[in-house]
Amino acid sequence: MGRKIWLFLLILLLGALGLLFFPKERQHVPITPRRSQPMIEDAPTEAAGVSLPYEPEEWDLIVEELISYDGPYIEDGTNAPVSDVAGVILHNAGDRGISFAVLALEQGNGTTYFTVTWLPPGERVLVLAMQRAAYSAEPITDCRVLGIRWDAFVSAPVSVQICPDGALEIRNLTIGYQEEVCLRIKQYWQEEGMYFGGITQCVKLPVLIPEEICVIYPEDFSPENAKIVAKVK
Numbered sequence: 001m002g003r004k005i006w007l008f009l010l011i012l013l014l015g016a017l018g019l020l021f022f023p024k025e026r027q028h029v030p031i032t033p034r035r036s037q038p039m040i041e042d043a044p045t046e047a048a049g050v051s052l053p054y055e056p057e058e059w060d061l062i063v064e065e066l067i068s069y070d071g072p073y074i075e076d077g078t079n080a081p082v083s084d085v086a087g088v089i090l091h092n093a094g095d096r097g098i099s100f101a102v103l104a105l106e107q108g109n110g111t112t113y114f115t116v117t118w119l120p121p122g123e124r125v126l127v128l129a130m131q132r133a134a135y136s137a138e139p140i141t142d143c144r145v146l147g148i149r150w151d152a153f154v155s156a157p158v159s160v161q162i163c164p165d166g167a168l169e170i171r172n173l174t175i176g177y178q179e180e181v182c183l184r185i186k187q188y189w190q191e192e193g194m195y196f197g198g199i200t201q202c203v204k205l206p207v208l209i210p211e212e213i214c215v216i217y218p219e220d221f222s223p224e225n226a227k228i229v230a231k232v233k
Contacts, residue, residue: 049139049140049141049142050139050140050141050142050143051140052064052065052066052140053065053091054140054143055093056103056143056144056145057144057145059094059145059148060092060093060094060095061090061091061092061093061094061098061101061103061145061148062090062091062093063088063089063090063103063105063143064088064089064090064091064124065088065089066086066087066088066105066135066140067086067087067088067089067126067135068084068085068086068087068135069082069084069085069086069087069126069128069135070082070083070084070085073085073128073132074128074187074196074197074199075115075127075128075130075197075198075199076199077199082132084134084135085128085129085132085133085134085135086105086112086128086129086133086134086135086136087126087127087128087129087135088103088105088114088126088127088129089124089125089126089127089194090103090114090116090119090124090125090127091123091124092119092120092121092122092123092124092125093122094121094150095121095122096121096150096151096152096153097118097119097120097121097150097151097152097153097229097230098116098117098118098119098148098149098150098151099117099118099149099150099151099153100115100116100117100147100148100149101115101116101117101119101145101147101148101149102114102115102145102146102147102148103115103116103127103143103144103145103146104142104143104144104145104146105140105142105143106140106141106142106143107136107138107139107140107141108136108138108141110136112129112130112133112136113129113130113131113133113146114127114128114129114130114198115127115130115198116198117198117199117200118153118184118186118200118229118230119195119229120153120229120230123194123195124193124194124195125186125194125195125196125197125198126189126192126194126195126196126197127197127198128197128198151230153229153230153232154232155230155231155232156178156181156231156232156233157172157173157174157178158170158171158172158173158178158181158205158208158231159171159173160183160228160231162223162228163215163223164223166217166218166221166222166223167215167216167217168183168203168215168216168217168218168221169213169214169215170183170205170208170213170214170215170216171211171212171213171214172208172209172210172211172212172213172214173211174210174211175210175211176210177207177208177209177210178205178207178208179207179208179233180204180233181204181205181208181231181232181233182202182203182204182205182231182232182233183202183203183205183218183228183230183231184200184201184202184228184229184230184231184232185200185201185202185203185218185221185226185227185228185229186199186200186201186226186227186229187225187226188225188226188227189225190224190225195227195229196225200229201218201220201221201226203216203218203221
């Protein structure tokens, strides 16, 4: 009986050493947004100053919800897991695309900043706070657009087909050379029917000869949860 106990303890010790020193498999962090807390449903008091949805400074950019977010932090490209980070759902209610906008939201003594890029007209996006700022349930006292750039999203003369294996098949539609073409790609949250993240990926294409078809495999691109929002030069 004593030998069995010592053998059992030895197996436990070897298992513990293996966990400490053997290389671990890298874990993939799924790009799946989660709302840990819905928007504040109670009507704001008069002192709050701002109720949601809100269209700051009469722009066609509407702040629809303020939420607490758990999941991968997409805005700096790391996808590091975070919890209780502030997020806003923005709606581009105009007929032009927004290539860049910065929003400041004030609560109590603090200001939280949000940046969104390449949001097509009529679309919504969940944007996470800059610097991973924490969510606050305090009343919103002010909401301002610090800067905004509207863009017609004029497309470069190329066609793009997304392949199931994650490849992009690009064709030059002209009889001339195409240089410095950039595909703007955003994550898309299928479940909620909106984009995810203020950040936008830029995939630069090689020089395309007339009517050439080029196949590329962008990094960190998933055809299931991404959309091409612009083809620009």
